[in-house]
Amino acid sequence: xxxxxxxxxxxxxxxxxxxxxxxxKAIQNYGYETLGIKDGWLGLIQSExxxxxxxxxxxxxxxGGTILGTSRTNPFKSxxxxxxxxxxxxxxxxxxxxxxxxxDTLGVAxxxxxxxxxxxxxxxxIDNDLVGTDYTFGFQTAVSIACxxxxxxxxxxxxxxxxLILEVMGRNAGWIALEAGIAGGANAILIPEKPFDIEEVCExxxxxxxxxxxxxxxxxxxxxxxxxxxxxxxTSGVDEFGHxxxxxxxxxxxxxxxxxxxxxxxxxxxxxxxxxxxxxIAFDRVLATRFGIAxxxxxxxxxxGVMVGIQGNIMVPVPLKDVIGKRKIVDLKLYDIASTFxx
Numbered sequence: 001x002x003x004x005x006x007x008x009x010x011x012x013x014x015x016x017x018x019x020x021x022x023x024x025k026a027i028q029n030y031g032y033e034t035l036g037i038k039d040g041w042l043g044l045i046q047s048e049x050x051x052x053x054x055x056x057x058x059x060x061x062x063x064g065g066t067i068l069g070t071s072r073t074n075p076f077k078s079x080x081x082x083x084x085x086x087x088x089x090x091x092x093x094x095x096x097x098x099x100x101x102x103x104d105t106l107g108v109a110x111x112x113x114x115x116x117x118x119x120x121x122x123x124x125x126i127d128n129d130l131v132g133t134d135y136t137f138g139f140q141t142a143v144s145i146a147c148x149x150x151x152x153x154x155x156x157x158x159x160x161x162x163x164l165i166l167e168v169m170g171r172n173a174g175w176i177a178l179e180a181g182i183a184g185g186a187n188a189i190l191i192p193e194k195p196f197d198i199e200e201v202c203e204x205x206x207x208x209x210x211x212x213x214x215x216x217x218x219x220x221x222x223x224x225x226x227x228x229x230x231x232x233x234x235t236s237g238v239d240e241f242g243h244x245x246x247x248x249x250x251x252x253x254x255x256x257x258x259x260x261x262x263x264x265x266x267x268x269x270x271x272x273x274x275x276x277x278x279x280x281i282a283f284d285r286v287l288a289t290r291f292g293i294a295x296x297x298x299x300x301x302x303x304x305g306v307m308v309g310i311q312g313n314i315m316v317p318v319p320l321k322d323v324i325g326k327r328k329i330v331d332l333k334l335y336d337i338a339s340t341f342x343x
Contacts, residue, residue, distance in 0.1 A: 002033040003299060004094040005052065007066040008040030008073070008105030012126045012138030013280035014288035016060040016067055018100055021292025023052045030300050035094060040101070041108055042073040044085040049092065061289075062279045066100075075108060082115060089117060096299045100124050102136075103324060106307060110320035113305040120298050121307035121320055122291045126275060129173035131326045132318035133309035137288040142169065142275040143179045149271055150184025150217055157215040160265070163205060163257055167250035167270045170221030173329050176275070177221040182338050187216045189338050190253070192223035193330045198256045204343035205257065205264070220249050290315060 003026055007015050019036075026032040034052040037043040050068070060067065075081030089097065096118040099109040102125035109119045123130045128139035146168050157164040166186075168176045174191025181189035188204050190196045205216050254266035280288065287310065294308040294315040306317035 001030070001095045002035055002093045003296070004035045004037045004044070004049070004089065004092075004097045005068065006037035006040050006043060006097065006099055006101075006105075007068050007070045007124070008099065008101035008108075009070060009124065010102070010126070011065050011070055011276050012124050012136075013064050013141040013276070013278065014137035014284040015065070015100060015124060016063045017280065017285050017288035018122055018124075018137070018292040018295075019052070019067065020057045020060040021289045022098055022296045023057060024054060025293055025296045026299075027054055030296070032296075032299075035092070036068045037097070039069040040071040040073050040105065041075050041081075041085065042071045043068075044088055044097075045073070045075060045081055047088045047092065061285055064276075064278045064280070072104065074104070076111065082112060085112060086115060086117060096120065096304065098122060098295050098299065102127075103130060103327075106130075106320055107324045110305070110324050113320060118299075118304040119320075120295050120304060121323075122295050123307055123309065123323075126176065127170055127173050128175040129328050130307075130323060131328045132307060132311075132323045134311055135287060137284045137291060138276070138280065139175065140283045140287075141278075141281045142176050143183070144281050145275050145278075146176055146180035146219070146271060147183040149269065149274075150180060150186060150219065153269060154185070154215075154217055157217055161214045163216045163218065163254070163264055163266045165218045165220060165250040165253050165266060165268045167220050167222060167268060169271070169275050171223045172327055174221040174224065175330060177219050177224070178330055178335060178338060181219040182341075184219070185217070185341070186219040188218045188342050189335070190218065190220040190224035190249070191330055191335065192221055192225070193332065194335060195225055195227040195229070197227055198253070198260075201253070202257060202260050205261070207343035218253065220253060222249060224249050226252075 023034045036050040038048040100122040106121045123136045126138040126142040250268035309318040
């Protein structure tokens with residue numbers, strides 16, 4: 001049996017640990033052949049593959065990025081994309097595909113499964129917003145990086161009496177901003193699930209000044225937006241899945257704060273791809289390994305059209321149709337806990 005493995009969408013710390021686990025168990029325990037598919041679904045469209053063997057696995061557990069490359073290719077944007085994928089999979093003897101990706105990658109997987117491609121999904125997004133799983137790998141690493149950034153920004157904010165705004169990833173869900181903000185002691189946390197009032201944010205700053213605290217830290221998810229406003233975008237245009245490139249909320253907040261205060265200086269730090277890059281923390285190495293093992297086990301059992309999920313520390317198969325197009329958003333009860341410490 002030959003198993004194809006691909007990674008699509010943005011990279012996340014732990015992808016290579018997933019690949020490592022799949023290949024190791026596939027070859028060692030089941031005697032399967034494993035084939036890397038280059039650059040996501042694009043590799044299946046163009047028949048670009050690379051053999052994966054146990055000797056290729058050295059150092060992957062801690063290696064960031066993805067050794068297979070990635071892209072945001074949507075095969076359904078072209079007339080013959082899906083047909084070429086099915087044809088190339090058949091001609092290259094691929095009996096099953098394990099797709100490591102987020103909602104877009106798994107959405108393609110779900111459609112191809114309905115067309116006859118045996119596929120198992122592994123949830124990958126640092127935003128932690130996929131339903132059917134308590135956690136996605138890479139999320140805790142991103143939170144750890146954002147928390148460290150807040151710790152470092154606190155010292156310079158205090159020294160220069162500034163308001164520092166940290167912009168983190170989180171298009172539709174504010175999990176990174178929320179958890180990093182709680183752990184890093186942010187004085188305000190702005191998330192997509194709760195449009196903010198800039199006057200309320202400024203009031204937090206005033207409250208701190210009255211207590212003699214002449215600096216503030218604000219963490220904002222890239223998808224946060226003011227009440228009654230549209231998304232703030234970095235540039236025009238959309239990707240193949242129709243997503244605009246968000247960015248700029250930090251600068252917006254900084255300028256609005258300076259309009260309302262005479263003597264307050266703001267600075268914005270956009271964490272960007274630092275959240276995605278580098279080695280995963282131990283939690284994500286373990287989680288990614290468990291996802292990889294669970295995925296190849298499902299292939300061996302002949303269970304397809306599902307995504308591996310972790311629920312209450314137990315690995316479970318979740319039908320792709322129950323995952324796609326849905327969003328696991330922040331529980332506002334947790335946000336209420338965080339808001340206790342605003343200002």
